[in-house]
Amino acid sequence: MKKILILFILIAPFAASAQNADSAWFVNNYIKKEVSIPMRDGAKLFTSVYIPKDQLEKHPILMTRTPYSCAPYGTGYRAYWRNYMIKYCREGYIMVIQDIRGRWMSEGEFVVVHPFNPDKKTNKDVDEASDTYDTIDWLVKNIDNNNGNVGVSGISFPGFYATEAALSSHPALKAVSPQAPVTDRFFGDDDHHNGVLFLLDAFDFHVGYGFSQPRPHPTILPAKTFEFKDKDNYSAYLKIGALPNFTKISGDSLKFWSDMMIHPDLDAWWKIRDARSGIKNVKPAMLIVGGLFDAEDGYGTWNTYQALVKQSPATNSKLVIGPWYHGQWASKDGSHLGNIQFGSKTNEWYQENIEIPFFNYYLKGKGAVDTISKATIFFTGENKWRKFAEWPVTGAKQTPVYLEKGGKLAFSPSANKTATFDSYISDPAKPVPYNDGVHTYRTREYMTDDQRFASQRTDVLVFDTDTLANDVTLAGPVIADLMVSLSNTDADFVVKLIDVLPDNTADNPVNKYPMGGYQMLVRAEIMRGRYRNSFSKPEAFVPGKPTQVKFIMPDVAHTFKKGHKIMIQVQSSWFPLADRNPQQFVDIYHAKDSDFVKETIKVYHDSSKIILPVLK
Template sequence: MKKLLLLTILLAPAIVFAQNADSTWFVNNYIKKEVQIPMRDGIKLFTSVYQPKDQAEKHPILITRTPYSCAPYGKDYRGYWRNFMIKYCREGYIMVIQDIRGRWMSEGTFEVVRPFNPNKKTNKDIDEASDSYDTIDWLVKNLDNNNGKVGVTGISFPGFYATEAALSGHPALKAVSPQAPVTDRFFGDDDHHNGVLFLMDAFDFHVGYGFSQPRPHPTILPAKTYPINGPDNYAWYLKTGALPNFTKASGDSLKFWSDMMVHPNLDAWWKARDTRSGIKNVKPAMLVVGGLFDAEDGYGAWNTYQALVKQSPATKSNLVVGPWFHGQWASKDGTHLGNIQFGSKTNEWYQENIEIPFFNYYLKGKGSIDTLSKATIFFSGENKWRKLPQWPPADAVPTPIYLEQNGKLSFNSPTNTKNTFDSYTSDPAKPVPYAEKVHEYRTREYMTDDQRFAARRTDVLTYSTDTLTNDITLGGPVTADLTVSISNTDADFVVKIIDVFPDNTPANPVTKYPMGGYQMLVRAEIMRGRYRNSFQAPEAFVPGLPTQVKFQVPDVAHTFKKGHKIMIQVQSSWFPLADRNPQQFVDIYHAKDSDFVKETINVYHAKSKIILPVIK
């Protein structure tokens, strides 16, 4: 530890010097302009433009549209040198960042996820695609010395705006990179998973952070925030109770939160906000980027790419997914997440070998993308990049692994035909925590956290294979197929896929965390049982009746090494990550504290299986 501290102290001046050198270079070689770009309906969007002083060649334009502010406003420069974006500046890009409609210094009304309108007929018919078109059109016509080629990029919500830009149809737009793009907030982004409210993320973001606070006028001032959490978020969310108490705490004035509370099921309101609905006949080249361990928008990258492949097959689309938390690919460290090491600087490899060459090729005519595969995916466990002609891989075979008696997990077809089962009591007053330690805010490391804390609980079922005698690699989506019976009329089901390390694995050399027997979370997902047959028309369970609950778990790219074990955990709460189910068939968004009751849940052996995409 002392050596690590000494190394950090010794390297710190060099890091600061490099940043200072980049910042000095940027300010000396770029000029900043602030402009108001008119949209077709007369609304003006505040835009910061950073142009190279060099006039020897014409420059491409790279745009990011954001709800998070294009600050600093005024004469100060944006800190592009603090991350790898300085490399675009060194390449001579015109860097543009814009406050989207209704945010910060831009005029208009903000909508959290503005639906795409494929049938715009008048200048009053606007969406994020039309705002992107009008922005691009103004820039190429009004910025001196641009080469007429435009790219758009963005992470998270800016990733959503990048997707919308791709739907604009502007002929100057040649390349777009939606990264961890907000895509479908009912099925898999940070508001919901399979219709289950992701309580902590949604409430912290829309209310605590103030993202959904109304802004009647352009302003450089941040939104009003609410200090909602105590130092123990588990205790705070549990004490707050049923969802109407959270609505009351929000002041019942945040439109998006209030809208969610009256749209519990998949309906036209949610479908209109599914970005994939507009992904058709996309013209620019697309580079979709995501993280295997992205706790916020991990769903978006996989599913935006699949929509491109299925709905816009002529588009030149590529997928890159690395071993990253939300936005880690744009950071300065892609070597690890929590206690899990990845064996290389995965972020730098991606930046230098994929993203910058992608934009250089399409916007500058520089270099080649011949080595860019359709899908470039990092497989954790083996810690290797794989370049694949498609995703999921063609040689991924859906392979069931069965839950058996005595906590066994087996690839062999069951011979036991008896209706044996494991049973646990799910108590909403003591929900299973999503992480072991006490936290104020949701961690990003939980996506690879040790699950031994959960395995010790009596309300978590744990099944494990014998020690593997060969590597087993998974690549693609997972299907959970459970047969259950419950004592009440509704329940949630969480399925976790876990990599169990050998007992003799050395401790983490940096954190000193004991890795022998470590239960690494590889992937997990939650399903609200009432939606087992339809997300549009929920159904109550019949108490005591064995019932199938089948649902998709997001894509996995992981190798279970020889000497490890595969583990499956099943539970019925994941708190406060996901909101609690009252375990009665009531309107959860308007439930009372008294509606929450215990229930007994049975999971049947042999009839319950997890279908894994095993690469042969």
Template sequence: MKKTVLLALFLFPLIAAAQNPDSTWFVNNFTKKEVSIPMRDGAKLFTSVYVPNDKSEKHPILITRTPYSCAPYGKDYRAYWRNFMLNYCKEGYIMVIQDIRGRWMSEGTFEVVRPFNPNKKTNKDIDEASDTYDTIDWLVKNIDNNNGKVGVTGISFPGFYATMAALSGHPALKAVSPQAPVTDRFFGDDDHHNGVLFLMDAFDFHAGFGFSQPRPQPTTKPAKTFNIPDYDNYAWYLNMGALPNFTKVTGDSLKFWSDMMNHPNFDAWWKARDARSGIKNVKPAMLIVGGLFDAEDGYGTWNTYQALVKQSPATKSNLVIGPWYHGQWASRDGTHLGNINFGSKTNDWYTTNIEIPFFNYYLKGKGNIDTLSKATIFFSGENKWKTFKQWPPADVTETPVYIEPNGKLSFQDMPSFRASTDSYVSDPAKPVPYAEKVHYYRTREYMTDDQRFAARRTDVLVYNTDTLTEDLTLAGPVVADLLVSISNTDADFVVKLIDVFPENAGTDPVTKYPMGGYQMLVRAEIMRGRYRNSFSAPEAFVPGKPAQVKFTLPDVAHTFKKGHKLMIQVQSSWFPLADRNPQQFIDIYHAKDSDFVKETINVYHNSSKVILPVMN
């Protein structure tokens, strides 16, 4: 979660000197109240409440709980008019935003991903669910002219708090929308993917954004931050070296960072912080929202929905996935991500047809949601919204595509009588970059970037199908199943699924980028080889001995059009997105700079494959 994106999404600006008509309308038609709501253990949470002046009807309450500040504090109003949230204001919602426990102006101690406690017995047993319960209870009893119906929404970390709200059990809570919710920081959200530290995001978030800095007393001032003193983040992260050098920069002030360094494997500490653990018997209606190209919490979106389906089947739960980066549906129009054009204002369609009708139905009894499908998914490639009774769709066939010699991919298994391989040398001193350009912060656009820069490297294996003679639509998770051998005792494996455009694809009319031969990243994921058999009990490789490395990539919804090619790339670094593997079976979080060594990676033909969710 990058600083600029977070600021844009969560730290709404104060009222501008030259107010627009919507801001004037909002200030004239709402009254702001700042209250400190007592929790069961005595802590008070600072809350801003914007109440419609209209007394002709009772109003529903819509809550967002955030670690990113409910500013502005004092007489100025939050700028709800700057995006589609103005629609809720015009529908007459009581708008509530709260500083969570231990952040900004709220009392108590903050904990990154506070574990859900299903066995609360005393007033001292608190979690984010109980804080939400106490907040709702106070609001419905103390805010005049409310209709007794409450909804909760939030994006990213506020999405995690929305999930926790759904577990609160308060009878007034009728509808919840976790959007790009932080869900599991070991397997796929923000800090880690399959146990691999997502270095750039983790360090920038916890140190650069000041998110985990201690805050002894309530304050309106932001925490002290660490600013990376270089505009070339690849060079800066590489020069920093091993992970203990980053820990020295943070000192002992960042508890969550220190905890991560001391919990390298999937253990009880990580399990307690999986937001899915409490998703059982959920009462409010749920609308799970996320982006196909969310670089931060795409995992949380897909997997929160799946947890609801499996662990709370009676819950009215719906999934919406658009062609968006992290939180894009709440900001820009959703027509583009980088050089990829989606053909319409996907944001407007979503907010008008799904989100606002969802809350209006459950909180106001207005309209109906008969047309809201179980899953509403945008398919890139063909640029169409599609609806399903389940996700993945019922008519999906798991179809392997095999890695063959000479850079070929085949849908037919053609076993060779001799084991043959492709090989490359992985050098931690020259890791494969995740993006081509020099830049400061992690980009959002890398999720659809042209991968030709990587294909040109000798440490990236490239495989193509023949030109497709008909459309190929994928819907669901992709599974990488590699047979490999390595010259040392550990390695990472990155598998990329890529759509190769025809040479005559022309130029994008908006970005002016040449799209002929474009290698669009559709999905990619990394796997730390030591976890190939268990994330709790890592195992070293035996040098030279073949081993299976099988892992799941996040869901895709994409159509490879006739005339395109499907490409697979395999590599062993993805920097500085992911931390570097020393390529030895040692404790990476306490490694030395001298521990990083080159190694040779062998990928076996025919035995290595990628299993695609082909929609019939």
């Protein structure tokens, strides 16, 4: 979905908006230069620079480094007027966008999530931080009328390059905003969650979109892509079967995909690709931005901020989390996601009150940032922004809710000491879909979708509270703590936290969707059972033996209103979002279709609980 976001927002053709007032103003007031900036190892990176014609004052530089192309190439202008970036142009910023090393028109070899090298010794020791340093150095020395202050921002993969920019330590770099930054592709970003391959995103991105296709020389032509003939992704992915069949489609040329297939567990290969490893002694001010419902890089937002707090405490770092899908804060509408309404234009509030003032202060010396709190978080359910001096919030109390007999969810365990359980049969041939309906691509709305389709399945356990007598606000990470037993030797566990709306809730006024009894997905996460004790050393389950599976789910900022219910769903597949577990302790990346078997899974009452961060 990154390609759709970037192409729609940033690479819209100039001619389509020629009559637009902002586009006309931009073309009349800016000049464009295309330059190839030399790096320390001799590679030249293609860069488009848009410079204000105004010579009355010196201008700051705002840069984005991207693997998605700095198009249009040649005389055409980049469509900054298509979104709020035009506001920076009206402020007189020099706008810079660069094709990163090895992508599009830049020279060099492209490396997916290029590891940061903290110990560079020669000019051949290059990474994204050094490329940023060399680029900034060239810009401040060669672009006329700049004020010597540089900022870097970017969404998704450009967010990763923004993080790496912050590690460059160039003295002219004063402010950086990694937004939904790719950070750790094993634990929580696009490719994996807790070691589970996020098949739908990973295959579509690396193979379907062609992101990891090799590029022998600089070019303006897009990579070769792959498209399914079957437009139902559930059916299409199920027909392909085991992961080796996907690898056959990808071919031998996709190095990152091939590398993932030989690194199923957390090892050194993954660890050096964790962007957090280099976050130490960061100099520029940092603004970390992301969405509560970011299906791609929500993990990166929360955890880049936490790494700054822990590993670089002297850095002036701030966190903003809105009720957004991936990149929605840069879109024209932040008022809703799917059927869930947020009550205001949350994207515009963020742009005007946080991001633009942040860069204006650090790059132009304009205004103040005193009103920007350490953490500014939007709470869904109540639809309000809250400001905190820290995140996670110290005042949030870890409160368990227990899975009880009869589908009950209770804030205290039952008095019954007899071990009871619910069970279901998990069948890899009929996995639980991640959403309802037929879709070609992964939807962005699934993170707030109605879960009634899943609660009707026999392979999904459902537990809910009584109707709430008071509001319950959650602020922070959720912990799933299950006691389970299996009939075989491995299984995945998906836990979903759901807000059940009252039966008398009015229908959606736009599409008339029935909202009475709507089961809004608030947060969900998957855990591969073999990693319950160690992500580096997987362990088989002993059939029939009760075993704890405990894992941390991403942070939540949500208020369950009085009159609603809290629901928990537990299941063992989430397809094709996540790859299927054969439910035997085999190498999943090299499994055969015949390795996939049915399995009976028991989830024990009382000893299974979900720990909620309740804010009083």
